[in-house]
Amino acid sequence: MEGPRPPFESEYSKVVEFVSNSLRPHQNWSISDEYPTAFNLANLNNIRVMFHEKEVVSHALIKPLVIKTPLILLKVAGIGSVVTATSHRQQGLSRQIIDDCLKSAENQGCDIALLWTEIPDFYRKFQFELAGTENHSLIDRELPTSRKDLKFLTSSQIAPEAIYNLYQKHQITTLRSIDEVKRFLKIPNSNIHTAWDANHRLAAYAVEGKGSDLKGYIHEWGGNLPELFALLNYVRTSTQSNPRLITPAHSRNLNRQLKSCGITHQENFLGMIKILRPDLLCAKIKKASRDLGISDFIFEKQNNDFYIGRPGHIFKTDSIIDITKLIFGPWTPNQIHPFDDASLEILNRLFPIDIWLWGWDSI
Numbered sequence: 001m002e003g004p005r006p007p008f009e010s011e012y013s014k015v016v017e018f019v020s021n022s023l024r025p026h027q028n029w030s031i032s033d034e035y036p037t038a039f040n041l042a043n044l045n046n047i048r049v050m051f052h053e054k055e056v057v058s059h060a061l062i063k064p065l066v067i068k069t070p071l072i073l074l075k076v077a078g079i080g081s082v083v084t085a086t087s088h089r090q091q092g093l094s095r096q097i098i099d100d101c102l103k104s105a106e107n108q109g110c111d112i113a114l115l116w117t118e119i120p121d122f123y124r125k126f127q128f129e130l131a132g133t134e135n136h137s138l139i140d141r142e143l144p145t146s147r148k149d150l151k152f153l154t155s156s157q158i159a160p161e162a163i164y165n166l167y168q169k170h171q172i173t174t175l176r177s178i179d180e181v182k183r184f185l186k187i188p189n190s191n192i193h194t195a196w197d198a199n200h201r202l203a204a205y206a207v208e209g210k211g212s213d214l215k216g217y218i219h220e221w222g223g224n225l226p227e228l229f230a231l232l233n234y235v236r237t238s239t240q241s242n243p244r245l246i247t248p249a250h251s252r253n254l255n256r257q258l259k260s261c262g263i264t265h266q267e268n269f270l271g272m273i274k275i276l277r278p279d280l281l282c283a284k285i286k287k288a289s290r291d292l293g294i295s296d297f298i299f300e301k302q303n304n305d306f307y308i309g310r311p312g313h314i315f316k317t318d319s320i321i322d323i324t325k326l327i328f329g330p331w332t333p334n335q336i337h338p339f340d341d342a343s344l345e346i347l348n349r350l351f352p353i354d355i356w357l358w359g360w361d362s363i
C-alpha cells in the first residue's frame with residue numbers, strides 16, 4: 001500500500017476516473033465538472049490518495065476557503081469526495097487519508113474543517129460534529145414584489161462578472177475569483193435563473209441543482225428582495241414546480257418576509273464542523289470581542305481545557321464538541337452552562353458566528 005500522498009500530475013486523470021466511477025457511476029460527466037475548483041490541478045497538493053499495486057484504492061480532498069464574516073475572517077478546509085474502493089474497505093484507509101487531510105489543513109492555518117455527509121457517525125470518529133444553521137423554505141406561493149419590469153432568463157450563458165458583482169453584495173461570502181464563477185456556471189445539471197432590468201443589468205440570480213446534488217434546491221442566489229422575489233415567482237411559473245430556497249439564519253429580513261407570506265422554514269445544520277486550530281480560533285474570537293468594545297471577555301484554551309466567561313465567572317470545559325456548537329450554533333450558551341447574566345449578554349453578542357457557505361462551494 002502506498003500513501004496517503006498527493007497524486008503526481010501524471011496520475012491526476014486516473015484519480016479523477018476512480019472518484020467519478022466510484023461516486024458517480026451512472027452520470028455522463030466527470031466529478032471534476034461537478035467540483036471544478038476542488039478537482040483542479042491548482043488544488044493537486046490538497047488531494048490525498050492511497051495506491052495498491054499502482055491502482056487508486058482510496059481518496060479524499062480538501063479545498064481551503066476563506067470566509068468573510070462581519071466578526072472574523074475564517075479559513076476553512078472543505079473536505080469532500082471521501083471514498084474507498086469496495087474491495088479495500090474497513091482496513092483503515094479512509095482513516096489514514098482523512099487524518100492526513102486534516103493535518104495538511106491544520107498546517108495551512110485552517111481554523112476549521114467542514115463537510116456534508118449522510119454518515120455523520122463515521123466523521124464523529126474524527127471529532128466532527130453537526131453544527132451551524134441553514135434554513136430551507138418551500139416557495140409554494142406567489143411572493144409580493146414591486147418589480148414588474150424585469151426580464152427573465154434561464155441560461156448559463158451569462159457574464160460571470162455580473163454574478164460576481166451581485167455576489168459581492170452579500171454580507172458573508174467566501175473569497176472567489178471571477179474565473180471560479182465562470183467554472184461554477186458550467187456545472188452540469190444546474191439551472192441558472194436570472195432577472196435583468198431595463199438597462200440590461202443583472203438584478204437577481206438563483207441557481208438550482210448542482211451535478212448529482214441539490215435538485216430542486218436554490219443554493220446560490222443574489223439581489224435585493226423585490227428583484228429576488230420577482231425571480232422566484234418566475235422560477236415557479238417557468239418550471240411549474242415549487243423550489244426550495246436555502247437561506248442562512250443571518251438573512252433575517254428575507255426570512256422574516258417569507259414568514260410574513262406564510263412560508264415557514266425548516267431549520268437544518270449547516271454541516272459537520274471540526275475545529276482544527278482552537279488556539280487560533282480563540283484568539284480571533286477574543287480579538288472580535290475587543291473590536292466590539294468588550295474588554296473583560298475570557299475565551300481561551302489551555303492544555304485540554306477551554307475557559308469561557310469573565311473574571312470571577314469562568315466556566316471550564318474539555319468538550320470541543322460543546323465549544324463547536326456554541327461558536328457556530330445551533331446551541332445557545334445556556335445549553336452548555338448556566339452563565340451569569342453579564343457573561344450571557346457577551347456570549348449572545350458574539351455567538352453564533354454567522355458562518356455560511358454558498359452551494360457552489362460545497363464539495
Ligand SMILES: CC(C)(COP(=O)(O)OP(=O)(O)OC[C@H]1O[C@@H](n2cnc3c(N)ncnc32)[C@H](O)[C@@H]1OP(=O)(O)O)[C@@H](O)C(=O)NCCC(=O)NCCS
Nearest residue numbers: 082083084089090091092093094095116117118119121122
Ligand atoms: C465511508 C467510507 C469512505 C469508509 O472507508 P473505509 O476505508 O472503509 O474506512 P476505514 O476503514 O478507515 O474506517 C474508519 C472507521 O470508520 C468506521 N466506518 C467505516 N465506514 C463507516 C460507515 N459507513 N459509517 C460509520 N462508520 C464507518 C470503521 O468501522 C472504522 O472505525 P474504527 O476506526 O473505530 O474501527 C467507505 O465506506 C466508502 O467509500 N463509502 C462510499 C462512499 C461514501 O459514503 N463516502 C462518504 C461520503 S461523505
